[in-house]
Amino acid sequence: QKEVEQNSGPLSVPEGAIASLNCTYSDRVSQSFFWYRQYSGKSPELIMSIYSNGDKEDGRFTAQLNKASQYVSLLIRDSQPSDSATYLCAVNRLANQAGTALIFGKGTTLSVSS
């Protein structure tokens, strides 16, 4: 059974702080990794994708991947109240995920206080 595990939280950080979200996955052959943001009652929205070991930065967001440890993380710098949401880690066994299942974790709820 392929699993994606996340700490459900809530993770509470003050405005301006760094939020660190973590995810582990069980399928060692996984090739593509994604972070989605989901506001309550809304659909998942893609924030970051990462395919190679190391760091990938996009604005205030940095995704980190360590395939040997089967670990993915998301750092949010200068956290804002508008970042308060549930962050979903998702994994696909293929580098090109077209037509195949994306396996989601249950998500970590982030709360940023002003």
Next chain:
Amino acid sequence: EPEVTQTPSHQVTQMGQEVILRCVPISNHLYFYWYRQILGQKVEFLVSFYNNEISEKSEIFDDQFSVERPDGSNFTLKIRSTKLEDSAMYFCASSYGDRGHSPLHFGNGTRLTVT
């Protein structure tokens, strides 16, 4: 920006009835998907569809479920004889294709309530 649209936004049905959830994927996308999310639970893959046939399906997608692309724009999920446990948010998604990395674009979802 093009988006995936889903109708209706909320569907209420009685147990045992059939429902059809409708989706219009982004026009130049080739791959279509249905996911569901039971309240408080994780987003779960149901089925993917390409070139007028199912390319992958999960254990959840049993004979109760079917998908169809009845015309050039719509993509539907039919649930026959609905059960209480089918109550969930159903998300349609689409992606462009099979070259390079093609992220999923999700619609806003249909909340299905089975009473």
